[in-house]
Amino acid sequence: METKVENAKNILAKVTATRFNKEGQQEILITLDESIIGYQLERYKNGKGELYGEFTLFDNRIITAQQRKKIHAILSDIVKSSGNGKHAYDVESIKEDMKLMFCESKGIDEFSTSELTGDCTVTTASEFITFLLDFCLEYGIPISDPPIEVAEDLKHQLIKCLYERKCAICWKPGMVYPVNTTGAKKVPGRHELMCLCAEHYQEADSMGHKRFADKQHVLGVLMNHEQFIKLKNKR
Numbered sequence: 001m002e003t004k005v006e007n008a009k010n011i012l013a014k015v016t017a018t019r020f021n022k023e024g025q026q027e028i029l030i031t032l033d034e035s036i037i038g039y040q041l042e043r044y045k046n047g048k049g050e051l052y053g054e055f056t057l058f059d060n061r062i063i064t065a066q067q068r069k070k071i072h073a074i075l076s077d078i079v080k081s082s083g084n085g086k087h088a089y090d091v092e093s094i095k096e097d098m099k100l101m102f103c104e105s106k107g108i109d110e111f112s113t114s115e116l117t118g119d120c121t122v123t124t125a126s127e128f129i130t131f132l133l134d135f136c137l138e139y140g141i142p143i144s145d146p147p148i149e150v151a152e153d154l155k156h157q158l159i160k161c162l163y164e165r166k167c168a169i170c171w172k173p174g175m176v177y178p179v180n181t182t183g184a185k186k187v188p189g190r191h192e193l194m195c196l197c198a199e200h201y202q203e204a205d206s207m208g209h210k211r212f213a214d215k216q217h218v219l220g221v222l223m224n225h226e227q228f229i230k231l232k233n234k235r
């Protein structure tokens, strides 16, 4: 069921306790950074007087060694593709340029990916990696590591591959195919899609979509008809 959000308010909160209720659902106690006064709460209630909220968890740990390695590897791939034999840029200057573009697009302050300064969280690093991978997909920059292993947000990446017409597995030019990776019954108006190159499509077709998806650790992207038309008209 969808509740139309007329008003919304973002409040910073800290989780102070968690427990499971009799139905096995997790309940959490949160401490708000600022209080909501009773009459203000009225504004956020729906027609039935119910109050809903959205809860986002931030990973405030400092960037992991694996994330730093991923960033370095992707930047090296960008450098490799930037010059004809002779590299026009080095990793450090590309990193600064990309960070600037990323921070501007997100409206956030500049950060350092060094673990020593501690101003780059796991969440920021994860978003930066996704930003770099989007850039590579858009500009057709091949990456050395398997794209699915580098992905921090796989669903986002699989959607991006569909729009850029790049194979979900190897990032070579591909086509959008209807797939069935879950074995679920076909529902009219619902599309399960994956972009695949000729080679990977053939593999998926001969071994079966479900087995292929299990082997490659991917899933088809579900779209409604409206999203499907938007995707089809992209090119």
Ligand SMILES: [Zn+2]
Residues within 6 Å of the ligand: 167, 168, 169, 170, 171, 172, 196, 197, 198, 199, 200
């Ligand atoms: Zn492929």
